[in-house]
Amino acid sequence: MITRLLRSVLVMLGISILVFLIFFATPGADPAARLAGRGASAEALAAVRHEYGLDRSLPVQYGLLMHRLFITGDLTSQVNRGQRVVPAVLRAAPVTLSLAAGAAVIWLLAGLAIGLLAAAREGSGWDRAVTALGLVGISIPVFWLGEVVNLLTQSRLHDSWAFRWVPPLGYQPLLQDPAGWARGLVLPWITLALLYAGVYGRVLRSSLIEAYRQDYIRTARAKGISEARVLLRHALRNALVVVVALFGLDIGALIGGGTLLTEVVFGLRGIGKLTYDALQNLDLPVVMAAVLYASFFVVLANAVVDAVQAALDPRQR
């Protein structure tokens, strides 16, 4: 446990250094000009140089940046002068977390259901359909899928019985309006979950089939315990180890990529939309803060997944 935490801290340190080097030490370009934006005046450049300590050594610059990002939180946007970046990222975080968590729950449940069914009917048409769904899921550009969902639910078909319940694009806070929160997020959730549900179903299917070939299943059956118990306590538990490992890998792709594009297409003002707007305006402090906070979150989430995995699989303890 301690070594795992230590490793997470090391990885976060490494990522922060990497991000710092990318933004401040890319050879052949002046970081001040980049931070100040296009066509900045000489005074603006000087102000940026002073603000980020660009005339001092790289380690000092790094320390200064990390201090402003994680301790004082007083890094300000270059485009909306005076807007503090860190509070903006933290304000947007619940939107991103709502989106990611809901989507993950849906795809894990859906993956579990279709994986169990596919394993039970190995080689059937349903089994092949799950394989196909998995392949299509990893091949869809998520932004485009969101556009198609919007076209179906917000355009001419919006007044049909099927989509009348769909609210306009946007986000309602969970605590103020739980029903509106869920209603507004259902389609983004499903959009994201569609990408992953098939893959998870497939992975679960193959590891279940693999598990059923093992000796311990035969032993369990020989002991005379029920089929349901064999499935739940023995086969599924072992198959889930693989699913949890896969989930750990996908958190990064989800927080760093999937939610980013989904937020943009569905007009949810989370960290992804914040990053998107900052990218449009070349507002580098915002991008830096969003990238670092999001990657730290991914590293921590991965540490949690590792712990869950160890709990499931005694071999990894």
Added chain:
Amino acid sequence: MRAGIAVLAAILLACLLAPLYASRVSGTDPFRSNVNGTAFGTEVLAENTVGLGLGVTPIGPTWRGAYLLGADTQGRDVAARLLYGGRTSLLIAGCATALCLVLAALLGVLSGFVGGAVDTVLAGLLDLLWAFPVYLLAISLSIVLISQDLRIGLLQLTADSLALPVLILGVVYVPYVARPIRAQVLALRRAEFIEAAHATGGAPLHILRRHILPQIWPGLIGFAPVVMAMALLTEAALSVLSIGVQAPAASWGTLIADGQALIYTRPMVAIAPGLAVLATVLALNVVGEAWRASLETRR
């Protein structure tokens, strides 16, 4: 697998040969706007007097030779832009894949074969990159390279150069390939036939070339379709975020981005390139899957 290869070949040919025939199937040059609504001297104004009569150029799909998929708001032919955008997307993804595989093979073999301190440093770096979410790394690299032209010695990269997305996509997927290669080389180094080769006095480079590289090849090639699939999707994502391919150049990603604002009025602008990406990436994934399955049965 055969179906996948066939689809890939069809898409590749359709896009790469576009300059030869695009003028025959499309209304306009892919990059020139056509707001007065004529194609080949014929008026195409009459198309959209019904329904969502916005603009003067047709909303796709239409069933005539020109404007098969309609036009965007600037009157540019969506079909032509789809074909030319495909060239950009495929070129970027293809070059990025080649770059990624070369870098990954170099790093993986070097790290696994040399071992020692070199391995510790390289493996640590790869682990670090691996833990950094791909899109966030790509965003950091892109925004820095796009906000300012880059000059290193004689090498100069401008913000609208297609080499930028190639470079970025080529780098971010390196750990994905290099880590398994390194593991494979490490395992091979301990294999009996390699130890035997060492014992009989084989020079390290000879062993590397004769015994290790031939074992690495099939796996490395197997990564090509998968990496290219991911590169295509990531290119599209970065272009949507406006940090991929820069206007006036167009790729499938920028077309999907252009189509977002037009999705209710001119849905074809976004739907067509999205389907193109989906078909290409799906075909690549099918081919990759089949290749890996054939490797497994061979073992």
